[in-house]
Amino acid sequence: MTSAHPRGGRWDKFRRLVFATHGTVCILCLHGGARTVDHLVSVTERPDLTWALGNCRPIHSAPYNRCPVCVAMGLSGNCNGIKGGYSLERARRKFEGLMAARKPAAQVPEKAPDAISGRPW
Secondary structure, X not given: OOOOOOXXXXXXXXXXXXXXXXXXXXXXXXXXOOOEEEEOOOOOOOHHHOOOHHHEEEEOEOOOEOOHHHHHOOOOXXXXXXXXXXXXXXXXXXXXXXXXXXXXXXXXXXXXXXXXXXXXX
16 A cells, blocks of 8 residues: 655655745744645645645644744644645634634733822732
């Protein structure tokens, strides 16, 4: 049984071409530092697009390339895992829902200084 996903020296060269062409900004969270390549249209759906540069973009992936910004916000940082087999549009809606659920509560402004003493209590 063979894997549907490409591997080996040819894939390594192609990955470098994807990063040289599209940079390292993650296609899902839009943060930098992505080191994994994702196929916009799944290889299982369209194997003819496996090597199409226009079908590949950088994305964060687990376990070695989690997005540090997303992790700091309380998300998994595994953008490729969030995207899964979804279309990019559906994955972004899913990602935005996760972001909305993780937003910190509105910050309460500090109490105004006491008019007489000038102290913040």
